[in-house]
Amino acid sequence: MVIFYTLFLFLTILFNVSNGEYKFQTKYINVPIDHFSFVKNDVYKMRYLVNDSYWQSGGPIFFYTGNEGPIDVFAQNTGFLWEIAPKFNAYIVFAEHRYYGESLPFGNTSFSSPEKLGYLNSPQALADYAYLIKNIQEDLSQKNEGWRSKVIAFGGSYGGMLSAWMRLKYPGSVYGALASSAPIFEFNGLTKCDKFNQVLASVFQTADYEPFCVTNIKKTWSTIRELTNNDDGKSWLSSTLKLCNPLKSSGDVKKLIDWLKDVYANLAMVNYPYPTSFLAPLPAYPVKAFCEKLSREYNGKPLIQELTKALSVYTNYTGTTKCVNINSTSSNVDETAWDYQACTEMIMPMCVQENKMFESSPWNFTQYAEDCFKQFGVKPSRDDLAIIEYGGRDATYTNVIFTNGLLDPWSSGGFWPSTSTAYAILIPNAAHHLELRASNANDPNEVVYARKQIQDIISAWITPYSKFK
Amino acid sequence: MVIFYTLFLFLTILFNVSNGEYKFQTKYINVPIDHFSFVKNDVYKMRYLVNDSYWQSGGPIFFYTGNEGPIDVFAQNTGFLWEIAPKFNAYIVFAEHRYYGESLPFGNTSFSSPEKLGYLNSPQALADYAYLIKNIQEDLSQKNEGWRSKVIAFGGSYGGMLSAWMRLKYPGSVYGALASSAPIFEFNGLTKCDKFNQVLASVFQTADYEPFCVTNIKKTWSTIRELTNNDDGKSWLSSTLKLCNPLKSSGDVKKLIDWLKDVYANLAMVNYPYPTSFLAPLPAYPVKAFCEKLSREYNGKPLIQELTKALSVYTNYTGTTKCVNINSTSSNVDETAWDYQACTEMIMPMCVQENKMFESSPWNFTQYAEDCFKQFGVKPSRDDLAIIEYGGRDATYTNVIFTNGLLDPWSSGGFWPSTSTAYAILIPNAAHHLELRASNANDPNEVVYARKQIQDIISAWITPYSKFK
Numbered sequence: 001m002v003i004f005y006t007l008f009l010f011l012t013i014l015f016n017v018s019n020g021e022y023k024f025q026t027k028y029i030n031v032p033i034d035h036f037s038f039v040k041n042d043v044y045k046m047r048y049l050v051n052d053s054y055w056q057s058g059g060p061i062f063f064y065t066g067n068e069g070p071i072d073v074f075a076q077n078t079g080f081l082w083e084i085a086p087k088f089n090a091y092i093v094f095a096e097h098r099y100y101g102e103s104l105p106f107g108n109t110s111f112s113s114p115e116k117l118g119y120l121n122s123p124q125a126l127a128d129y130a131y132l133i134k135n136i137q138e139d140l141s142q143k144n145e146g147w148r149s150k151v152i153a154f155g156g157s158y159g160g161m162l163s164a165w166m167r168l169k170y171p172g173s174v175y176g177a178l179a180s181s182a183p184i185f186e187f188n189g190l191t192k193c194d195k196f197n198q199v200l201a202s203v204f205q206t207a208d209y210e211p212f213c214v215t216n217i218k219k220t221w222s223t224i225r226e227l228t229n230n231d232d233g234k235s236w237l238s239s240t241l242k243l244c245n246p247l248k249s250s251g252d253v254k255k256l257i258d259w260l261k262d263v264y265a266n267l268a269m270v271n272y273p274y275p276t277s278f279l280a281p282l283p284a285y286p287v288k289a290f291c292e293k294l295s296r297e298y299n300g301k302p303l304i305q306e307l308t309k310a311l312s313v314y315t316n317y318t319g320t321t322k323c324v325n326i327n328s329t330s331s332n333v334d335e336t337a338w339d340y341q342a343c344t345e346m347i348m349p350m351c352v353q354e355n356k357m358f359e360s361s362p363w364n365f366t367q368y369a370e371d372c373f374k375q376f377g378v379k380p381s382r383d384d385l386a387i388i389e390y391g392g393r394d395a396t397y398t399n400v401i402f403t404n405g406l407l408d409p410w411s412s413g414g415f416w417p418s419t420s421t422a423y424a425i426l427i428p429n430a431a432h433h434l435e436l437r438a439s440n441a442n443d444p445n446e447v448v449y450a451r452k453q454i455q456d457i458i459s460a461w462i463t464p465y466s467k468f469k
Numbered sequence: 470m471v472i473f474y475t476l477f478l479f480l481t482i483l484f485n486v487s488n489g490e491y492k493f494q495t496k497y498i499n500v501p502i503d504h505f506s507f508v509k510n511d512v513y514k515m516r517y518l519v520n521d522s523y524w525q526s527g528g529p530i531f532f533y534t535g536n537e538g539p540i541d542v543f544a545q546n547t548g549f550l551w552e553i554a555p556k557f558n559a560y561i562v563f564a565e566h567r568y569y570g571e572s573l574p575f576g577n578t579s580f581s582s583p584e585k586l587g588y589l590n591s592p593q594a595l596a597d598y599a600y601l602i603k604n605i606q607e608d609l610s611q612k613n614e615g616w617r618s619k620v621i622a623f624g625g626s627y628g629g630m631l632s633a634w635m636r637l638k639y640p641g642s643v644y645g646a647l648a649s650s651a652p653i654f655e656f657n658g659l660t661k662c663d664k665f666n667q668v669l670a671s672v673f674q675t676a677d678y679e680p681f682c683v684t685n686i687k688k689t690w691s692t693i694r695e696l697t698n699n700d701d702g703k704s705w706l707s708s709t710l711k712l713c714n715p716l717k718s719s720g721d722v723k724k725l726i727d728w729l730k731d732v733y734a735n736l737a738m739v740n741y742p743y744p745t746s747f748l749a750p751l752p753a754y755p756v757k758a759f760c761e762k763l764s765r766e767y768n769g770k771p772l773i774q775e776l777t778k779a780l781s782v783y784t785n786y787t788g789t790t791k792c793v794n795i796n797s798t799s800s801n802v803d804e805t806a807w808d809y810q811a812c813t814e815m816i817m818p819m820c821v822q823e824n825k826m827f828e829s830s831p832w833n834f835t836q837y838a839e840d841c842f843k844q845f846g847v848k849p850s851r852d853d854l855a856i857i858e859y860g861g862r863d864a865t866y867t868n869v870i871f872t873n874g875l876l877d878p879w880s881s882g883g884f885w886p887s888t889s890t891a892y893a894i895l896i897p898n899a900a901h902h903l904e905l906r907a908s909n910a911n912d913p914n915e916v917v918y919a920r921k922q923i924q925d926i927i928s929a930w931i932t933p934y935s936k937f938k
Contacts, residue, residue: 035858036505038813038847039587118508127858134857148863169638172860344507378507388603389504389596391641394617396867 020076021438024049024094029135033105033119035127040119044098044105046128049075051085051092057143059089060150060462061136063174065129065166066094067159068338070101074159079438081154084455088462091140091149095132097125097162099337111336114377120337121345122162123169123389129153129162130170150462153177156433157410158346164400164415165390176399176461178454179415181433184402186348186413188383190392193351193363195412196265201357203268203287203407213291214357216298216306217264221257221359223303228253240304241311244323259326261358263314268409269432273442281317284442289313343372347383348413397422401457403450405430423457425450489545490907493518493563498604502574502588504596509588513567513574515597518544520554520561526613528558529931530605530620532643534598534635535563536628537807539570543628548907550623553924557931560609560618564601566594566631568806580805583846589806590814591631592638592858598622598631599639619931622646625902626879627815633869633884634859645868645930647923648884650902653871655817655882657852659861662820662832664881665734670826672737672876673756682760683826685767686733689776690726690828692769697722709773710780713792728795730827732783737878738901742911750786753911758782812841814854817882866891870926872919874899892926894919 027050030043049071062081066074075094085092096103099120104110111117133151140149153174155163160182167177185191205214227233228247238246247253270276271287283289293310315324328335342348351363365383373379401423402415408431416424427435429444435451496519499512518540531550535543544563554561565572568589573579580586602620609618622643624632629651636646654660674683696702697716707715716722739745740756752758762779784793797804811817820832834852842848870892871884877900885893896904898913904920 034506036590036592037503037587038590039584041847041850115508118506121505121507123505130857134853168640170860171637172862172864173857378510381510384603388599388642391639393641394644395641398865398867 020072022051022075022079022082023053024051024072024075024092026072029132031128031131035124035131045103046098046132047071047096047102048132049092049094049096054086054089055091056089057145058147058149059091060152060175061133061140062088062090062092063129063133063151063153064092064094065126065153065155065159065162066097066100067155067157067162068097068100068341071096071103072101074156078154078156078436080436080451080454083439084458087455088458090152091136093132093136095129097159098128099340111340117340117376117378120340122165122341122386126162126166126169129166130173133170133173150175152458152461154180154436155182156180156436157182160402160433164397164402167400168390168395168397171398176401176458178401178403178436178458180403180436181405181408181410181414182402183348183410183413184390184415185393186410187386187392188347188349188365190387191413193349194353194355196350196409197352197355197358199412200265200268200409201355203271203409204264204291204357207271207285207287207291212297213294216294216303217357218355218359219299219303220260220307223300224253224257227301227304236301237304240301241308242324244325245327256326260311263311264357265409267314268407271407271431272434272437273429273444274440280314283313283317286313340376340378343376344378344380345385345389347380347386349383399461401425401454403427403433403435403454405432405434408432423453425453489541491520491545491548491551492522493520493544493561495541498601500597500600504593504600511574514572515567515601516540516565516571517601518561518563518565520551523555523558524560525558527616528560528618529644530602530609530618531557531559531561532598532602532620532622533561533563534595534622534624534628534631535566535569536624536626536631537566537569537810540565540572541570543625547623547625547905549905549920549923552908553920553927556924557927559621560605562601562605564598566628567597568809580809586809586845586847589809591634591810591855595631595635595638598635599642602639602642619644621927621930623649623905624651625649625905626651629871629902633866633871636869637859637864637866640867645870645927647870647872647905647927649872649905650874650877650879650883651871652817652879652882653859653884654862655879656855656861657816657818657834659856660882662818663822663824665819665878666821666824666827668881669734669737669878670824672740672878673733673760673826676740676754676756676760681766682763685763685772685775686826687824687828688768688772689729692772693722693726696770696773705770706773709770710777711793713794714796725795729780732780733826734878736783737876740876740900741903741906742898742913743909749783749790752782752786755782809845809847812845813847813849814858816849816852816855818852868930870894870923872896872902872904872923874901874903877901892922894922 027048028045029048031046033042033044034040062085064074064078064081071094081092098105099110105119106116109116137148141147151174153163153166160179161184163177164179164182164184166174201214204217207213224237227237234247247256267286267290270282271285274284276282290310290313294306298306315321349363349365352358352361354360369379397415397419398421403425404411404414404416405427407429410432415422416426418424427450428446430447435447496517497514498517500515502511502513503509531554533543533547533550540563550561567574568579574588575585578585606617610616620643622632622635629648630653632646633648633651633653636643670683673686676682693706696706703716716725736755736759739751740754743753745751759779759782763775767775784790818832818834821827821830823829838848866884866888867890872894873880873883873885874896876898879901884891885895887893896919897915899916904916
């Protein structure tokens with residue numbers, strides 16, 4: 001179950017995409033399935049989205065390094081890029097990450113075996129992007145009077161890790177990068193494993209200054225355990241929480257607990273100052289809305305009843321939800337791909353030590369590896385592959401802007417402080433990559449200011465934008 | 470045949486290793502055969518050499534990124550590293566490149582099929598080194614009072630490309646790099662394909678100011694073609710040149726011509742100021758010794774007779790060679806591995822345009838790719854893989870010292886000029902990575918000065934060397 005925990009925390013940008021505001025052309029390119037051997041010489045069709053309506057000869061390429069989901073979703077939820085592209089005469093590209101959306105190396109069978117899943121990892125995805133960039137630049141240079149367009153990478157969350165790593169690993173492809181809310185240090189030994197949950201608790205603790213919110217949540221864990229000691233309790237809890245599938249086993253109870261933790265993390269990540277249609281539709285500042293329901297001290301069954309009301313902020317903001325499905329925090333996500341990544345290279349240890357909102361739980365890599373083996377037939381042999389590949393805190397980042405919202409639990413693994421070659425911008429009152437979203441009248445001033453800083457830095461990178469070499 | 474040409478030019482450091490001057494422990498580590506997929510989870514035994522006798526807690530790690538040959542050969546011929554290690558209290562590591570020496574991923578069958586050869590490439594080799602460095606650092610940190618030792622990468626020729634790329638791709642693993650005579654720009658579109666042969670001709674032209682040397686060599690090409698028009702001529706030429714296998718076909722003649730080009734390139738690369746035991750034992754300044762035999766104008770058969778005398782500088786300096794083998798410029802090299810690399814990612818276009826020493830010949834990628842397919846069953850689909858992977862001239866190198874001897878034809882593809890973050894040191898009167906060899910009384914002052922510069926830079930990188938993080 002641990003692996004689902006990590007996954008769900010990370011799947012952050014799954015908005016409603018149907019009424020897309022931003023327009024693009026959908027394109028495909030054949031890229032090698034394996035960039036790092038000549039054993040497998042097959043190619044696959046990678047999807048990318050393009051908008052050239054703002055581009056003028058000499059302008060840069062704004063290149064979104066797609067993360068763990070269909071790329072059109074990210075295109076619709078990265079309004080900041082679209083807003084500034086016209087000012088920079090930028091060519092817009094959103095590249096889809098392999099094994100997500102339509103970019104399936106083996107089509108519908110891509111997830112059918114360890115052999116087929118084996119090419120799903122970030123170094124291969126970065127190599128895809130480098131390959132695509134080379135091709136786009138060759139294409140553009142014909143219209144570009146021979147000049148090479150500078151590429152600025154953009155990304156949020158895992159996509160932000162990729163944009164930073166793109167600059168790290170392919171500095172010849174990417175001139176600069178905005179890595180928004182990218183927890184590049186959320187790996188073993190780089191960040192204490194309880195830090196994420198510390199930040200998460202502090203967000204709930206300070207939301208609207210409801211002192212009972214976190215203490216109530218903390219009591220729910222033992223209350224749930226006590227209630228589910230017997231079948232009557234399980235039944236009462238299932239019915240009170242309006243679960244679609246009543247709790248039957250201790251496994252189900254564990255699943256409920258993990259789901260609750262995921263919901264809290266999601267609430268904090270999308271604690272945006274205006275309503276959003278997320279994994280579920282949510283009000284503005286959903287953590288505050290949640291905590292308002294737990295503003296007095298509760299115990300026992302009344303605590304669970306009040307928790308149910310609070311949870312409805314997340315599960316039933318529209319008032320149309322019939323029952324609560326704890327198998328997922330979203331209905332429109334294929335979690336397999338990220339689970340696999342979390343089981344191989346993206347192993348981010350999570351634990352709880354002395355915490356006002358959560359009970360203690362250790363990080364157990366052995367258990368984690370066994371769960372992975374059960375699910376995918378692969379067992380992570382070591383938990384530092386991403387550190388070896390990307391260098392952890394010893395890597396030298398140049399021309400990268402790292403942003404972190406202080407209301408975002410993932411800020412725990414973010415890059416900070418600034419160095420002589422990389423910018424670290426902390427944004428108070430901002431949740432997960434808020435500044436990457438479109439401007440909104442309710443944005444806090446700090447976000448408005450961060451966006452201005454970012455534009456100034458990008459402007460310095462690409463001025464005179466018409467000449468690179 | 471083109472591929473052999475590229476290979477032989479590159480195999481530069483194959484000295485006599487039997488009487489090794491420098492002492493080390495031989496170690497082995499299991500590393501993944503494929504770092505970039507989870508399809509193949511096998512490991513292989515990679516060899517590396519260690520000397521910890523100069524190391525003191527807090528000292529750096531000097532890490533030689535092995536190139537295309539057995540690592541003990543490089544250990545014995547990188548005297549500069551051994552000379553400065555005691556001054557820096559450095560821990561010495563020489564890492565063997567996969568598919569060379571004893572580091573064979575599939576043992577004796579490593580070269581038996583395209584599937585087994587497929588994991589031979591520089592990104593996998595760099596990942597091997599990063600993996601090894603992580604393990605060594607973990608081991609050392611126990612003796613190191615918890616401090617991380619800074620790693621400085623060293624390499625010459627292809628090994629120098631790897632040391633520079635190691636810093637480029639793994640800046641968290643390697644703090645700085647010396648890339649000696651590393652032709653990182655010898656790829657399509659980065660350097661004109663005739664530049665190598667231009668430099669080569671100028672070395673022969675200026676050697677001891679023998680104006681007839683290059684004009685005589687240039688005449689040999691048509692003379693050889695005319696003489697080998699008929700069997701009598703082939704026979705005469707074979708006997709005059711003392712070939713082990715007389716020329717029978719036009720293919721043999723082409724082989725002879727390629728071999729001569731290789732010999733000239735080798736002579737220039739090892740145009741050292743003192744005798745060396747190279748692919749063959751050689752006198753000091755072998756290009757001068759060669760050209761002295763061609764100091765007057767010759768034509769026709771007398772030209773070939775004088776050429777034979779000149780070639781004996783390379784083929785028979787000891788006076789014990791019975792006959793000349795044009796199948797190889799060295800008897801103790803397995804060329805297969807480098808040929809494969811040259812056929813896949815390390816495609817370095819070579820051509821001749823207006824040249825005082827060589828006849829014109831174009832770069833023909835189609836022909837090259839077909840030759841590769843015949844030899845290995847792999848066909849390079851594009852000639853810019855190394856540019857995509859390493860970024861060509863757009864990559865930002867930081868903390869790298871690039872050296873290039875101006876007597877070295879590979880300087881044609883070298884890094885120059887210095888940038889704000891990387892040093893480019895040109896060394897007049899120096900051949901291929903001369904400064905990486907042990908000090909010698911005959912070293913030109915420029916080499917002595919370059920070694921001092923390099924030490925000063927390394928010193929700045931690692932002071933205070935006892936603290937990294």
